[in-house]
Amino acid sequence: MSIKTSLLIFAAVALAGCGGDDDIVAPDAAVDGGIDARVIDAGPRPDGGPECDVVTNDGCTPGMKCTLITTGGRSTLRCGTGGSGTQGSPCTTTVSGDNCANGFLCLVGPGATASTCHKVCDPTMANTCPMSGTMMTACQVTVNGVADLNLCGAVRVCDPLDQSTCSASQGCFITAGADGKPLPQCLTAGSIAAGASCTGQGANACMRGSSCFNTGGGARRCFFHCRVPSGVPMCAGASTGGMTCGANTMISTTFGTCQ
Numbered sequence: 001m002s003i004k005t006s007l008l009i010f011a012a013v014a015l016a017g018c019g020g021d022d023d024i025v026a027p028d029a030a031v032d033g034g035i036d037a038r039v040i041d042a043g044p045r046p047d048g049g050p051e052c053d054v055v056t057n058d059g060c061t062p063g064m065k066c067t068l069i070t071t072g073g074r075s076t077l078r079c080g081t082g083g084s085g086t087q088g089s090p091c092t093t094t095v096s097g098d099n100c101a102n103g104f105l106c107l108v109g110p111g112a113t114a115s116t117c118h119k120v121c122d123p124t125m126a127n128t129c130p131m132s133g134t135m136m137t138a139c140q141v142t143v144n145g146v147a148d149l150n151l152c153g154a155v156r157v158c159d160p161l162d163q164s165t166c167s168a169s170q171g172c173f174i175t176a177g178a179d180g181k182p183l184p185q186c187l188t189a190g191s192i193a194a195g196a197s198c199t200g201q202g203a204n205a206c207m208r209g210s211s212c213f214n215t216g217g218g219a220r221r222c223f224f225h226c227r228v229p230s231g232v233p234m235c236a237g238a239s240t241g242g243m244t245c246g247a248n249t250m251i252s253t254t255f256g257t258c259q
Contacts, residue, residue, distance in 0.1 A: 052079050054120050054149070057102050065102045067093075068146070075146055085117040087152055088132030109141060109153050118151040128152075156186040160225045160255060161233060163208055171208035172225075174251065182250050194224035194258065195241030209233060210241070213257075223257035235259075 052059030052066035054077050060066055065082030068075050080097025091099050091106035092115060098106035100117035108115050121128040121139035129137040129152035141153035158165040158172035166172050166186035173187050187204035190212075198205045198212035199220045205212045206222035215221050226235050226245035235245050235258035242258040249255075 051077050053077075054105070055103060065097065065100075067097050067100075068105055068107075068143070069097075075143065077146065077149070087117060087119050087130045087137060088135070088154075089117045091115050091117045105151060107143075107151070109151075112154075118153065121150050121152050123150045155183065158184050158186050160184040160211070160251065161227050171204065171206075171210075173203040173206070174211040174213075174225075175203045184251065192222050193241075194222050194239070196222055198222050223259070226256045226258050228254050228256040 054066040057066050060079035064079045066077050067080045067082065069078040069080060081094070081099075082097055082102060083091070083099030085091045085098075085100040085106070086104060089100070093106045098117075100106045103120050104117040105120065106115050107118055109118055116132075118141060119129060119137075123139040125139075129139050131137065132152075132154055136155045137152040138155050139150050139152055140155075141151040143149050143151070156166070160172045160174060163171055169188060170186045171189040172184050174182050174184055175187070176183055189208040190198075190201070190205040192198050192201075192206045192212070194207065194210045197220065199218065201212055201220065203211045203213075210222045210224040212220050213223050222241065224233070224235065224240040224242075226233055226240070228245055228247045230245065231254075233240075235241075235243050237243050240258040244259050245256040246259045247256045
């Protein structure tokens with residue numbers, strides 16, 4: 001495969017890795033990639049109110065908001081009390097709600113140790129997530145057990161040529177940012193080896209040190225990251241899916257993939 005062909009592949013694949021890679025588990029459960037995420041002190045609404053629409057707030061009376069309430073270990077969207085917290089604001093939950101604004105939920109997000117407000121978002125639409133202070137966020141957080149609920153989470157940018165910038169269970173994978181451009185970020189590492197098919201899967205279906213990219217016709221394959229023109233990491237044959245490091249300046253002047 002030529003370097004020119006490689007560049008075309010990268011241009012086509014950067015969009016394929018975004019969204020839905022970080023799971024929040026509610027409450028207090030093991031989470032994907034060692035992410036601490038839970039609904040703290042959540043409990044059933046005293047009157048057992050019906051499920052509601054977290055985006056429109058339909059189903060809740062004035063002064064109430066649609067939020068996550070946990071009953072018997074199962075979290076559902078129900079009416080409760082709210083506040084004024086927005087993306088990234090510190091928050092707390094009680095048996096009757098939280099102190100985030102309408103359209104925001106109070107959770108311990110990916111890579112965090114304390115509860116903050118997370119905006120509900122649509123992963124099919126661009127630019128639906130706000131900045132959190134000086135940090136960009138993306139619609140990439142989901143809640144296990146609560147269908148069709150997506151939240152804005154902080155983008156953890158990393159160096160794809162230095163996997164130590166992410167935790168041991170994660171890797172630095174090439175996904176797409178809110179603007180559609182290639183974005184290296186820390187995600188839970190998969191198990192597919194470099195050179196093997198990852199068709200139908202996200203960027204992080206591959207082993208640490210590689211990413212899943214389109215190769216044309218709907219097919220996808222894991223490509224090992226390498227340093228251009230040569231260096232660590234470098235292409236080593238079968239273990240990296242090839243001996244040649246094809247450059248990709250869309251990421252950086254030193255980034256490439258083994259082919």
